[in-house]
Amino acid sequence: MIKKLWQRMWTASPLPLAVLIIIGGIGGIIFWGGFNTAMEVTNNLEFCVSCHEMQPVYEEYKTSVHYQNNSGVRAECPDCHVPREWGPKVIRKIQATNELYHKFIDPSIDTPEKFEANRLRLAKNVWHAMKETDSRECRNCHAFDTMKIDGQREKAQKMHPKAIKEGSTCIDCHKGIAHKLPDLSAASKQAFEMLKEQSRTVSYNADHLTTLATANIYLNEDDSKAAGRVLPATTVEPVDASGERVKVKVSGWSQKGAEKIIYAMKGQRIFNTALGKTAVPMVKRGETITLESTGQDWTEVSFTGFMDKKDMISDADALWSYSGELYENSCSVCHNAPSPSHFLANQWIGVLKSMVRYTALSKDEQRLLQKYLQLNAQDTGGKGQH
Ligand code: HEC
Ligand code: HEC
Ligand code: HEC
Ligand code: HEC
Ligand code: HEC
Structure with a gap:
């Protein structure tokens, strides 16, 4: 047969x-060999970087633990971005023709400005894809059942069992693990520009002025050396606006033993101004109160000095509404932004410190946010200057 x-x-x-x-x-x-060869040559770091070298993604990745770590196991671009399984891999390669289109026909990331403008959109594509696949590419290397969770960092020990129970996926919590997160405050940046615009036409004879940025304060009108620094979102009282600089009074509270700092409220570490040594003797001191809760002595104080006529507005509410927006935009990517009243004013310092590394906030934006949260905290309830 x-x-x-x-x-x-x-x-x-x-x-x-x-x-x-x-x-x-x-x-x-x-044909098969050629196809697979094509898949191979397009599936390594060098190939990816041939187009992505100019954007910060490559530099940022090189400082991440996925590039270099104690174990010496490196995750390269395709490890996280290209599926290993044949079917999904072919689909990803076909989708990559969009990248070719944006490389050669309608360049979308060929300058740093264009990249920044597109970054959030691209990151969202990646987040969406990873969410859809239950972080499949991460799980090629990591898995909950091979993790020694009780040997992990404290926060991981708390969150991983919760993740397993609730079925949440790696990318829900681990955004920004290989690159910096996109700057989500782009919309708020525009709002801030409008506040700056207001500051250009503000009257320095107003009853109150509120600072938009960290600014120097001088003992004398023509000093070149600053006596201290006034932090963002501090409301000052103009005393004399006739000169080159404006003479202002900063008020608040100081704690015994930390006289260089003027805080917004007694008992709360909400910063208004940090003074240098020479300025401290010039501080006017009022009544002292011993707080029952902590036994600390707090004194009502004020300091009068000169500030440059810039970056101040008379409408503090506009600054607070901007701060609220900045908060929502920066802190609700990975989880809902908790209500400011969820924490005590002094607790917010530590919470924010552990979270700002996830964000692209500038130093002044961090200070502003901190003040906003502290002044709306559980134990300040939007009192203070708000
Ligand atoms: C021919 C140039 C080129 C090569 C090679 C290239 N990319 Fe891209 N890539 C681009 C362009 C252009 C975009 C922006 C596409 C857009 O604007 O929609 C992009 C976007 C991305 C995105 C954003 C997410 C998305 O799907 O929109 C990721 C992730 C990415 N590339 C990863 C890689 C990886 C991994 C490799 C290597 C396997 C690679 N790229 C190779 C040009 C390239
Ligand atoms: C190619 C294998 C590989 C892939 C794919 C991979 N990782 Fe990793 N990951 C590692 C290695 C190796 C380390 C470092 C382990 C060590 O510290 O020695 C690591 C470390 C980590 C850490 C700890 C970071 C730190 O600060 O210590 C987190 C979180 C993490 N990976 C999450 C992810 C997520 C989320 C994905 C998917 C988007 C992913 N990994 C994809 C191999 C991989
Ligand atoms: C519900 C949130 C959450 C989910 C979901 C989650 N993680 Fe984590 N993971 C954390 C936290 C929080 C840490 C600790 C981060 C820190 O200390 O900076 C962590 C730490 C880690 C570490 C470092 C552990 C150590 O201490 O060395 C690795 C690796 C890691 N995660 C991988 C993963 C992977 C892979 C997945 C998906 C299978 C995942 N995680 C899902 C919250 C989560
Ligand atoms: C450990 C996993 C991992 C590795 C390795 C990795 N990426 Fe990513 N990549 C991500 C994640 C997750 C995102 C989604 C945005 C975020 O959370 O940072 C992303 C986003 C991107 C984006 C979209 C723009 C942005 O910044 O969000 C591009 C482009 C990109 N990656 C290219 C690359 C290239 C090129 C390499 C290699 C040099 C690489 N990635 C290596 C996980 C990884
Ligand atoms: C990249 C994702 C990401 C971003 C962005 C982010 N968080 Fe988180 N956040 C986490 C994860 C993961 C946890 C749980 C583990 C932990 O505490 O580190 C967490 C936990 C928290 C908690 C509870 C921690 C505690 O001590 O009880 C608070 C409050 C919080 N975040 C506030 C913020 C604020 C405020 C911002 C904006 C400045 C922010 N988060 C931005 C990922 C993020």
């Missing part, structure tokens, strides 16, 4: 079927 079939294959048609099968087979192997 087999013999018969064999003979027919060689004789039945002008081009025997067997020859066809062999040619087809060889062709298939060549």
Whole structure:
């Protein structure tokens, strides 16, 4: 029977079927090999970086633990961005024709400005894809059941069992693990520009002025050396606006033993001004109160000095509403931003410190946010200056 079939294959048609099968087979192997070679050469860091070198993603990745770590296991671009399984991998490669389009026909990331403008959109694509696949690429290397959770950092020990129970996926909590997060405050940046605009036409004879940025305060009008620094969102009282600089009074509270700092409220570490040594003797001191809760002595104080006429507005509410927006935009990417009243004013310092590394906030934005949260905390309830 087999013999018969064999003979027919060689004789039945002008081009025997067997020859066809062999040619087809060889062709298939060549095509298959070529295809896989194409998949291989397009699936390594060098290839990715040939287009992505100019953007910060590569530099940021090189400082991450996925580039270099104690174990010496490196995750390269395709490890996180290209599926290993054949089917999804082919689909990803086909999707990559969009990248070719944006490389050659409608460049979207060829300058740092364009990249920044597109970064949030691209990051959202990645987050969406990872969420859809239950972080499949992460799980090629990591898995909950091979993790020694009780040997992990404290926060991981708390969150991983919760993640397993609630079925949340790696990317829900681990955004920004290889690159910096996109600057989500872009919309608020525009709002801030409007506040700056207001500051250019503000009257320095107003009853109150509120600072938009950290600013120097001087003992004398023509000093070049500052006596201290007034922090953002501090409301000062203009005393004399006739000169080159405006003479202002900063008020607040100081704690015994930390006289260089003027805080916004007694008992709360909400910063208004940090003074240098020379300025401290010039501080006017009022009544001292011993707080029952802590036994600390707090004194009502004020300091009068000169500030440059810039970056102040008279409408503090505009600054607070901007701060609220900045908070929502920066802190609700990975989880809902908790209500400011969820923590005590002094607790917010530590909470914010552990979270700002996840954000692209500037130093002054961090200070502003901290003050906003502290002044709306559980134990200040939006009293203070708000
Ligand atoms: C031919 C140039 C080129 C190469 C090579 C290239 N990319 Fe891209 N990539 C781009 C461009 C352009 C975009 C922006 C596409 C857009 O604007 O929609 C992009 C976007 C991305 C994004 C954003 C997410 C998305 O899907 O929109 C990721 C992630 C990415 N590339 C990863 C990689 C990886 C990993 C490699 C290597 C396997 C790679 N790229 C190779 C040009 C390239
Ligand atoms: C190619 C394998 C590989 C892939 C893919 C991979 N990782 Fe990792 N990951 C590692 C290695 C190796 C380390 C470092 C371990 C060590 O500290 O020695 C690491 C470390 C981490 C850490 C600890 C970071 C720190 O600060 O110590 C987190 C979190 C993490 N990975 C999450 C992820 C997530 C989320 C993904 C998917 C987007 C992912 N990993 C994909 C191999 C990988
Ligand atoms: C509910 C949130 C959450 C989820 C979901 C989650 N993690 Fe984590 N993970 C954390 C926290 C919080 C830490 C500690 C981070 C820190 O200390 O900076 C952590 C730490 C880690 C570490 C470092 C552990 C150590 O202490 O060395 C690795 C690796 C890691 N996660 C991988 C993963 C992977 C992979 C997944 C998905 C399978 C995942 N995580 C899902 C919250 C989560
Ligand atoms: C450990 C996993 C991991 C590795 C390795 C990795 N990425 Fe990413 N990449 C991500 C995640 C997660 C995002 C989504 C944004 C975020 O959370 O930072 C992302 C986002 C991006 C984006 C979209 C823009 C942005 O900044 O969000 C580009 C482009 C990109 N990656 C390219 C690369 C290139 C090129 C490499 C190699 C040099 C690389 N990635 C290595 C995990 C990784
Ligand atoms: C990249 C994702 C990410 C961003 C952005 C982020 N968080 Fe978180 N946040 C986490 C994760 C993961 C946890 C749980 C583990 C932990 O405490 O580190 C967490 C926990 C918290 C907690 C509870 C911690 C505690 O001590 O009870 C608070 C409050 C919080 N975040 C506030 C913020 C604020 C405020 C911002 C904006 C400045 C912010 N988060 C931005 C990921 C993020």
